Amino acid sequence: MITTVATQPIAGQKPGTSGLRKKTPVFMGRHYLENFTQAIFDVVEAKGKTFVLGGDGRYFNDRAAQVILRMAAANGAARVIVGQGAILSTPAASHLIRLNKTDGGIIMSASHNPGGPEEDFGVKFNMPNGGPAPEHVTEAMYQRTTELTGYRMLEAQDVDLNTVGRSDLGGMIVDVVDPVSDYAALMETLFDFPALRALFAGGFRMRMDAMCAVTGPYAVEILENRLGAPKGTVTHATPLPDFGGMHPDPNPTWAHELMAEMMGEGAPDFGAASDGDGDRNMVVGRGIYVSPSDSLAVLAANAHLAPGYARGLAGVARSMPTSAAADRVADALGIAKFETPTGWKFFGNLLDAGKVTLCGEESFGTGSDHVREKDGLWAVLLWLNILAARKQSVAEILGDHWATYGRNYYSRHDFEAITTEKADAMMAALRDLLPGLPGREVEGMTITAADDFAYTDPVDASVSAKQGVRILFADGSRIVMRLSGTGTEGATLRVYLERYAPGPDGLDHDPQQALAPVIRAAHSLARLEEFTGRTTPDVVT
Numbered sequence: 302m303i304t305t306v307a308t309q310p311i312a313g314q315k316p317g318t319s320g321l322r323k324k325t326p327v328f329m330g331r332h333y334l335e336n337f338t339q340a341i342f343d344v345v346e347a348k349g350k351t352f353v354l355g356g357d358g359r360y361f362n363d364r365a366a367q368v369i370l371r372m373a374a375a376n377g378a379a380r381v382i383v384g385q386g387a388i389l390s391t392p393a394a395s396h397l398i399r400l401n402k403t404d405g406g407i408i409m410s411a412s413h414n415p416g417g418p419e420e421d422f423g424v425k426f427n428m429p430n431g432g433p434a435p436e437h438v439t440e441a442m443y444q445r446t447t448e449l450t451g452y453r454m455l456e457a458q459d460v461d462l463n464t465v466g467r468s469d470l471g472g473m474i475v476d477v478v479d480p481v482s483d484y485a486a487l488m489e490t491l492f493d494f495p496a497l498r499a500l501f502a503g504g505f506r507m508r509m510d511a512m513c514a515v516t517g518p519y520a521v522e523i524l525e526n527r528l529g530a531p532k533g534t535v536t537h538a539t540p541l542p543d544f545g546g547m548h549p550d551p552n553p554t555w556a557h558e559l560m561a562e563m564m565g566e567g568a569p570d571f572g573a574a575s576d577g578d579g580d581r582n583m584v585v586g587r588g589i590y591v592s593p594s595d596s597l598a599v600l601a602a603n604a605h606l607a608p609g610y611a612r613g614l615a616g617v618a619r620s621m622p623t624s625a626a627a628d629r630v631a632d633a634l635g636i637a638k639f640e641t642p643t644g645w646k647f648f649g650n651l652l653d654a655g656k657v658t659l660c661g662e663e664s665f666g667t668g669s670d671h672v673r674e675k676d677g678l679w680a681v682l683l684w685l686n687i688l689a690a691r692k693q694s695v696a697e698i699l700g701d702h703w704a705t706y707g708r709n710y711y712s713r714h715d716f717e718a719i720t721t722e723k724a725d726a727m728m729a730a731l732r733d734l735l736p737g738l739p740g741r742e743v744e745g746m747t748i749t750a751a752d753d754f755a756y757t758d759p760v761d762a763s764v765s766a767k768q769g770v771r772i773l774f775a776d777g778s779r780i781v782m783r784l785s786g787t788g789t790e791g792a793t794l795r796v797y798l799e800r801y802a803p804g805p806d807g808l809d810h811d812p813q814q815a816l817a818p819v820i821r822a823a824h825s826l827a828r829l830e831e832f833t834g835r836t837t838p839d840v841v842t
Contacts, residue, residue: 303375303471305451308332314340314446316439318644320425322411325361328422332452334365338372338407339452340445341426344438345405348377353397353427355389355480356409357515357578358540359416363387365409365424367459374473375453381473384480387462388540390515390579392668392676393484395431399672400483405429410578413550413665417543432649432673436765481522488523488679491609491671492686500689501529506569509681510559513537513545516575519678549576551583551665551677552842553590564588571688571695575677580645581665582677584684586695592812592842594624594711597661599702600683601630604659606690607683609671616657618648621754621769622781622797623663624711633706642756642768643783649673650760663713663797665842700808707803710815714838715785716794716829724784724792727832731770731782734826738772743826744818746774754781772826777801780823794833796823813841 314321314337321337328334354369356362366387373381382397389397391408398406411423426434426442434442455471468475501507507530511517517538524530536558537545548555551574563572563585572585584591591599601617604610616637617627631638637656641647645668648660652670661667666675684695691698738751754768769783781797798819802808813820823829830836 302456304454304456306332306335306454307451308336308449310447310449311336315443316425316434318646319412319433320408320423322414322421322423325416325418325420325422328365328424329361334368334424335372335452335454336446336449337424337442338369339376339449340442341407342372342376342378343445344441345426347373349379350404351380351382351401352378353382353389353394353401353403353406354387355384355394355406356387357390357416358386358388358542359411359422359544359577360418360420360542361422362409362542363462365422366462369407370460370470370475371455371457372453374457374471375455378473380476382476382478383462385463385465385477386480388480388515388518390480390484390519392580392672392674392679393480393519395427395672395674396484396487397478398427398429399431403429408578412578413576413581415544415548416577420543427673430649430653430673432652433644433646435646435649481519484519485523485527487671488682489527491679492607492682493689494528496689497528497682497685500685501531505571507534507571507573507685508559508562508569509535510551510556510572510574511535511538512547512549512551512556512574512576513539513541514549514575514577514579515540516579516678519579520575523678523682544577551576551581552840553583554840554842556583559583559585560590571685573681573684575681576665579677580668580675582667582680583665584681584695586699589696589699591695591699592624592711593661593663593665593667594626594709595699595702596680596684597623597659597667598626598630598706599687599698600661600667600680601627601634601659602702602706603687603691603698604683607686610658610669614658615655616651618651618657618660620644620647620662621756621771622713622783622795623661624709624799625801626706626709626711627661629706639759642754642765645675647756647758647765650758654760656759663711703808704804707801708808710800710802710810710812712798712812712816713842714796714798714820715840715842716796716833716835717839718791719794719833719835721792723833724794727794727827727829728770728782728784730832731827735770738826743822746776746778746818746822749773749775778819780819780826782823782827796838798823
């Protein structure tokens with residue numbers, strides 16, 4: 302029986318760059334998940350359509366899946382493809398949407414945010430191309446949440462999501478599928494699996510930290526089962542509702558166990574970590590950390606070594622806060638380069654139009670045109686393919702890269718849970734300064750330009766304004782500041798710091814030391830301590 306449950310609008314159901322994220326108790330509150338889900342189905346007109354559904358396994362994932370399925374049936378959807386156990390990594394969900402030519406998908410995740418009864422939960426809609434919904438769609442969903450008076454619900458028993466197979470839910474087909482198999486098959490088409498098997502057979506040692514999150518089953522199947530990496534290569538491989546108490550954000554701060562192993566005696570040849578929903582990655586060599594910006598540049602310079610990219614790259618895109626290292630590779634290869642706002646959805650148009658092949662963000666996300674999301678395990682496999690083909694260490698590959706292109710020293714400093722009013726006041730004051738900054742000297746560096754980044758999409762001509770403050774210096778140094786939309790409380794100030802060394806000298810400094818004058822300039826220009834009371838970042842990457 303289908304019923305219409307009376308409700309009323311709930312304030313604040315406005316999706317950010319990666320869907321709607323709130324504390325789990327908020328999502329579990331009366332009508333909260335249901336209201337937002339109804340808004341999704343109203344905007345995309347669910348009747349007769351097919352969707353993909355899955356999540357990263359965090360707390361409330363299983364119950365939310367049952368609610369969404371019953372609402373999909375009540376709204377007339379024809380079919381939903383669900384990952385077994387309601388589990389799907391974000392890139393795997395994107396692939397299933399594309400592979401099955403569905404009408405989109407709902408992904409239950411708060412990505413790299415902590416999970417648990419008191420932690421974070423999220424829901425986002427991905428479009429038929431497999432990518433995150435663009436702003437005009439998420440805005441329509443938000444507007445719909447402000448006017449809801451009821452939502453449709455099928456009264457039914459829970460669907461068995463633990464068994465692969467087909468069932469009927471109120472006339473809607475529910476197909477429960479293996480969450481890993483189709484994704485693993487896609488990876489086999491992109492990378493030289495025989496060469497990777499030979500690499501591991503030859504004694505190559507690796508550590509992959511899945512951080513008790515969704516990538517574990519994918520990494521075990523591909524690395525250990527298909528490529529022959531020793532059992533135990535993947536650590537924290539079992540997804541847990543609270544991620545084992547870990548913060549599933551693959552950076553040096555939160556993946557500290559991996560960092561300690563890779564920087565210690567007897568370290569493996571290669572290390573990697575992934576995040577809550579499997580779309581981010583961190584790469585580490587023995588004794589050397591690879592920044593996400595450098596990782597994108599190295600992948601762009603060497604992608605042709607993998608079978609899936611032997612044809613060459615159409616172009617490379619990076620988010621504006623990401624270092625310009627990839628631009629230098631694009632220039633050398635004679636291919637297109639693009640600078641977009643933060644948010645993977647901005648890469649979607651470029652990928653769909655065939656203008657770029659690789660994309661990356663400094664926030665530990667890289668990907669290609671194989672899906673329309675960033676893809677952590679894909680990046681790890683491309684690195685492995687490069688290591689197998691070049692027969693060099695991570696440190697040697699980085700050294701060669703810097704010698705060829707110069708080094709863009711880079712770091713991101715995060716100041717978390719700042720009172721929103723204080724963060725907004727600081728950014729407003731900084732924006733007021735911008736017109737008078739060119740020509741000014743700070744910390745011995747001359748400012749050549751200062752603006753609030755605006756992006757005009759080269760495909761659909763849409764404009765995105767106020768995407769982050771940029772301060773550019775004559776020597777190639779750069780400061781970028783923006784407030785992040787991925788947290789669930791307060792504001793996170795992200796300060797991006799970059800300094801270019803053309804080489805051959807000055808390529809082997811510690812990044813924080815090399816960036817010291819840029820860091821001081823950023824704090825001074827933004828009057829960071831004055832506005833926020835902070836002097837030290839919570840996370841440094």
